[in-house]
Amino acid sequence: MSLPKDLLLSMYECMALIRAFEEACVQLYMEKEIRGSFHPCVGQEATAVGACFAINPDDYLTCTYRGHGACIAKGIDVNAAMAEMLGRKTGVSKGKGGSMHWTDPSIGLLGENAIVAAGVPIAAGAALSAQLDGNGRVALTIFGDGAINQGVFHEALNMAQLWKLPLILLCENNFYAEMTPLAKSNPLAQVADRAKGYNMRAVVVDGNDVCAVYEAVREAAQLARTGEGPTFIEARTYRLLGHMIGDSESYRTKEEVAAWRERDPIKRLRAHLAQAEGVTDAEFDAIHARVNRQIEAAVQFAKASPYPDPEEAYTDFWI
Amino acid sequence: MRELTYTQALREALTEEMERDPNIILMGEDIGAYGGVFRVTEGLLARFGPERVRDTPISEAGFIGMGVGLAMTGKRPVPELMFMDFALVAADSIWNQAAKMRAMSGGRVKVPMVIRAQQGGGRGNGAQHSQSFEALFTHIPGFKVVLPATPADAKGLLKSALRDDNPVMFIEHKLLYNTKGPVPDGEYTIPLGVADVKREGSDLTIVSYSRQLLFALEAAETLQQEHGISAEVIDLRCTVPMDVATIVQSLRKTHRLLITHESHASCGVGAEIAMRVMETAFDELDAPIVRVAGLDVPIHVSKTLEEVVLPQPSAIVRGALRLMRG
Ligand SMILES: Cc1ncc(C[n+]2csc(CCOP(=O)(O)OP(=O)(O)O)c2C)c(N)n1
Ligand SMILES: [Mg+2]
Numbered sequence: 116m117s118l119p120k121d122l123l124l125s126m127y128e129c130m131a132l133i134r135a136f137e138e139a140c141v142q143l144y145m146e147k148e149i150r151g152s153f154h155p156c157v158g159q160e161a162t163a164v165g166a167c168f169a170i171n172p173d174d175y176l177t178c179t180y181r182g183h184g185a186c187i188a189k190g191i192d193v194n195a196a197m198a199e200m201l202g203r204k205t206g207v208s209k210g211k212g213g214s215m216h217w218t219d220p221s222i223g224l225l226g227e228n229a230i231v232a233a234g235v236p237i238a239a240g241a242a243l244s245a246q247l248d249g250n251g252r253v254a255l256t257i258f259g260d261g262a263i264n265q266g267v268f269h270e271a272l273n274m275a276q277l278w279k280l281p282l283i284l285l286c287e288n289n290f291y292a293e294m295t296p297l298a299k300s301n302p303l304a305q306v307a308d309r310a311k312g313y314n315m316r317a318v319v320v321d322g323n324d325v326c327a328v329y330e331a332v333r334e335a336a337q338l339a340r341t342g343e344g345p346t347f348i349e350a351r352t353y354r355l356l357g358h359m360i361g362d363s364e365s366y367r368t369k370e371e372v373a374a375w376r377e378r379d380p381i382k383r384l385r386a387h388l389a390q391a392e393g394v395t396d397a398e399f400d401a402i403h404a405r406v407n408r409q410i411e412a413a414v415q416f417a418k419a420s421p422y423p424d425p426e427e428a429y430t431d432f433w434i
Numbered sequence: 435m436r437e438l439t440y441t442q443a444l445r446e447a448l449t450e451e452m453e454r455d456p457n458i459i460l461m462g463e464d465i466g467a468y469g470g471v472f473r474v475t476e477g478l479l480a481r482f483g484p485e486r487v488r489d490t491p492i493s494e495a496g497f498i499g500m501g502v503g504l505a506m507t508g509k510r511p512v513p514e515l516m517f518m519d520f521a522l523v524a525a526d527s528i529w530n531q532a533a534k535m536r537a538m539s540g541g542r543v544k545v546p547m548v549i550r551a552q553q554g555g556g557r558g559n560g561a562q563h564s565q566s567f568e569a570l571f572t573h574i575p576g577f578k579v580v581l582p583a584t585p586a587d588a589k590g591l592l593k594s595a596l597r598d599d600n601p602v603m604f605i606e607h608k609l610l611y612n613t614k615g616p617v618p619d620g621e622y623t624i625p626l627g628v629a630d631v632k633r634e635g636s637d638l639t640i641v642s643y644s645r646q647l648l649f650a651l652e653a654a655e656t657l658q659q660e661h662g663i664s665a666e667v668i669d670l671r672c673t674v675p676m677d678v679a680t681i682v683q684s685l686r687k688t689h690r691l692l693i694t695h696e697s698h699a700s701c702g703v704g705a706e707i708a709m710r711v712m713e714t715a716f717d718e719l720d721a722p723i724v725r726v727a728g729l730d731v732p733i734h735v736s737k738t739l740e741e742v743v744l745p746q747p748s749a750i751v752r753g754a755l756r757l758m759r760g
Contacts, residue, residue, distance in 0.1 A: 175503075175507065177503075206540070207539075207540070207542075208538060208539050208540035208542065209540030209541070210540070211537055211538060211539075211540045212538040212539060212540060216538040216539065218535075218538065218539035218540075218542050218543060219542060220506070220542055220543055225503060225506050225507070225543070226535065226538070226539065226543075228531075230526055230530050230531070233499065233526060233527070233530065233531055235499075236495070236496045236497075236498075236499025236500045236502070236503065236527065237499055237500070237502050237503035237506070237531065238503060239496075239499070239500050239503060240499065240500030240501060240502060240503020240504040240505075240506075240507070240511070241503040241504070241506065241507045242503075243500060243503070243504060244503065244504050244507035244508060244509050245507070247459070247485055247509070248508075254503070266495055266496075267495045267496050267499050267526070267527065269496075270491070270493035270495060270496025270497070270499075271496050271499065271500070273491055273493065273496070274490065274491060274493060274496055274497065274500065277491070430541065431536065431537060431539075431540050431541030432536060432537045432541075432575070432576075433600055434536070434544055434598075434599040434600050
């Protein structure tokens with residue numbers, strides 16, 4: 116962990132913000148303020164933050180229904196994101212997309228996606244767009260370990276490598292696809308080996324180490340920007356909550372979850388900052404207080420926002 | 435007026451629009467170096483280069499998904515499905531992605547993508563290379579759906595499609611490529627969603643589109659020559675948006691409606707037209723609406739069987755006679 120202290124502190128704050136956002140949503144889901152699907156990314160914050168801090172504001176991003184962390188790290192407006200969770204008119208997508216479809220082109224966010232792997236070719240298209248324009252942008256696509264078994268994933272990797280697209284493929288390997296353990300869904304020794312079949316550069320990183328993710332994505336972005344083509348990054352991480360709210364988690368042991376709690380990425384970064392950079396408890400308290408205020412304000416904003424008018428069912432569709 | 439084939443008219447539209455708008459990018463299988471298996475894109479690689487006329491691997495889902503990403507970032511991709519049947523391979527990219535992006539984002543993004551495909555039977559290509567999917571595209575909201583029947587319409591409608599900011603499914607017919615017709619000189623476009631009266635008549639209204647429109651015109655001629663019946667033939671041209679007003683206007687004169695399309699009858703576009711006419715102009719109808727459409731079975735190869743499955747001009751004539759008795 117040799118990144119500048121300021122950067123580490125802002126990454127820490129962003130991870131804390133994501134954690135608080137997701138925990139607030141769990142609560143709101145229980146209170147039935149949030150309806151439909153919600154897939155918390157608690158435990159995976161380092162991957163999202165490390166990756167999105169390593170690219171530029173105008174670089175493109177696609178992610179998945181578990182993408183709140185990445186969207187927040189890319190700079191989505193937290194009030195609008197919370198309002199979207201509550202189906203309000205002031206939401207990022209005016210209440211039409213919900214938890215799984217946050218989209219904001221002003222920060223390069225071309226959408227979370229509710230279809231496993233569908234964001235991968237979309238990001239490849241954005242990368243092709245950047246390549247054609249020669250504007251030096253890259254596209255980052257974040258997807259799960261389950262996505263590597265989908266057809267479009269393979270088609271996109273093939274074309275990305277064939278055309279040397281400025282694309283970063285970041286697999287958040289949390290070792291489960293819904294309830295299916297990784298070893299039961301594919302025969303690979305490691306997820307990153309998928310890239311071999313496409314002659315694509317691949318690296319494996321500790322996804323709970325925000326600096327490792329940051330370094331890997333920054334290097335991949337540099338290569339992509341200089342015409343070296345795509346990189347596949349496997350970031351090993353773990354979701355500390357169920358696949359969705361109400362998941363019985365019968366497919367994993369309490370011991371396994373407890374062991375990963377020990378490797379909680381926020382705790383880890385905090386320990387490092389305290390030891391190596393001398394950040395005090397008071398300073399951490401200040402960060403968390405700020406984050407909590409921000410989330411409380413977001414919840415208040417969302418709850419105070421109106422629901423969309425019925426007529427809006429017909430708008431924002433045809434041009 | 436000069437005559438062009440349907441293929442030449444399409445190529446002219448692509449060429450003119452690509453000259454006009456550098457963001458238009460063609461992508462598909464064998465469209466570049468080979469010129470397209472139906473020759474529509476012949477010569478375009480030499481003219482516009484491999485970045486804008488991109489040969490792709492056989493990855494329909496992948497390259498249409500990439501089309502969505504291109505469209506969301508300022509390009510106007512034109513992915514080509516070599517056969518419409520392959521839309522099923524790319525179904526997610528088409529219907530879960532392209533068709534929904536704008537709505538799901540609350541209008542924050544747009545997807546100006548034109549998918550080109552050729553469809554239809556009559557050539558013995560069998561059940562996986564002869565299907566017509568306009569009903570699928572009409573059923574699932576998100577795409578404008580265009581089905582030109584003549585070279586002039588093919589050019590004018592394609593030019594409009596390439597300027598539209600919505601996803602457009604542009605459906606050609608494999609047996610129309612070599613047909614010839616007058617095409618105006620110079621710049622023109624035809625708006626999407628406006629039907630065209632291709633033959634005027636007074637006794638009944640026949641609504642059709644794509645290649646079946648030619649069968650409808652042939653049947654109308656037979657009805658006139660052999661039965662003294664005057665049929666008005668309307669070319670719907672687009673199933674989304676659907677121009678029901680032009681049909682109703684014709685019914686005010688004829689009061690009898692026959693709908694014919696090559697694709698399967700069940701839940702087809704004909705059923706939708708009939709319902710909309712019921713809703714808006716039931717009182718104009720003097721007889722039950724007649725539908726002449728493809729049988730609800732897969733499309734067989736042998737000529738004798740394929741001609742049973744796909745509605746021939748003679749079937750339209752029989753349907754019209756039934757309608758006139760009704
Ligand atoms: C094409 C498709 N099939 C199935 C699903 C249902 N589904 C939602 S999430 C999921 C698991 C995906 O696992 P992974 O890619 O590892 O992502 P994670 O949820 O672990 O972040 C499945 C099967 C879906 N959304 N899309
Ligand atoms: Mg997973």
